């Protein structure tokens with residue numbers, strides 16, 4: 001399916017005022033209220049995340065918790081649940097799986113609404129896929145730290161990403177069973193978590209439309225994560241998992257899914273998740289897919305014994321397909337070495353390693369990946385006001401002594 005075409009069509013429709021549910025006027029009003037650009041709030045409600053967040057595994061930002069990359073050292077391919085990042089707009093709701101229902105409704109269905117229980121869902125053929133969920137703002141803090149630029153939103157390092165084994169059923173099977181019409185255009189899952197309120201405006205339940213083509217392609221309604229029932233913080237009892245797309249597409253605690261016969265808009269594709277910046281051909285360009293990134297399995301400031309051989313490890317990933325090559329520099333970018341890939345190839349991310357014997361003193365580590373389409377991480381990421389899609393090579397300060 002033509003995803004670029006989809007975004008551009010939506011942008012034209014939105015600009016022309018077709019947006020239902022959220023008008024351009026609302027958008028401008030909201031933008032004015034928060035000083036020109038849309039701002040993701042720093043709400044610090046008490047206990048928005050239910051699982052333990054020990055400081056050796058997480059860095060907490062308000063309602064969100066980032067995985068520390070050192071926590072992946074000596075782990076396998078998947079990120080264990082105890083260290084998987086959490087991005088909550090408000091707080092984790094506690095939902096009784098037995099009472100939970102999924103309502104599928106809208107003018108894109110041939111008939112009326114269809115309601116399914118978890119037991120109903122489990123009667124569809126189950127599939128298990130290793131898929132990365134990554135926040136569109138992962139790496140955002142490096143716009144400031146590395147490029148001296150101002151951005152708004154959660155100041156993530158590189159840990160707002162995780163790969164898990166998601167088990168569930170194809171959204172496409174469920175939609176077809178619900179009686180999909182030929183006129184279906186968009187599919188919009190909604191979360192059962194509390195409404196998101198920002199700048200004094202109730203934006204309603206967390207929701208974001210995707211085109212019917214994507215919904216019928218590879219999207220899952222997942223009820224298990226790494227072999228366990230979906231944990232509360234990750235969407236219990238059922239979440240959407242949208243491969244290769246920005247994390248916001250993967251709606252947690254899904255309760256309703258609208259199938260429309262017209263383009264759908266929500267603040268999550270009009271106000272947020274747009275690229276506002278001079279480097280973009282359209283100011284406010286929409287986007288859905290992630291970019292190429294790499295991370296070392298260590299924290300900035302890590303220390304090593306001087307003169308002792310160590311193995312640096314890391315992972316690289318891309319929404320465009322598998323990783324073809326990873327290069328690592330241990331001297332601030334002066335020299336580059338091909339990292340050794342290991343573990344499964346062609347998966348949600350590629351693991352790699354490089355032996356290194358550091359001399360005493362400070363060092364700067366860099367990793368740069370290239371995917372099968374030839375996309376390489378640049379030295380500088382294209383700035384946008386909301387700090388999305390940071391794909392530049394990250395400079396990691398470490399020292400040996």
Ligand SMILES: Nc1nc2c(c(=O)[nH]1)N[C@H]1C(S)=C(S)[C@@H](COP(=O)(O)O)O[C@H]1N2
Nearest residue numbers: 085086087088089135191206247250251252
């Ligand atoms: N209902 C609901 N779904 C949601 C969110 C949310 O706040 N509410 N956050 C989204 C965002 S922005 C991201 S990055 C991912 C994070 O998934 P995780 O918390 O399981 O890591 O969930 C998405 N789905």
Ligand SMILES: [Mo]
Nearest residue numbers: 135136247248
């Ligand atoms: Mo996100």
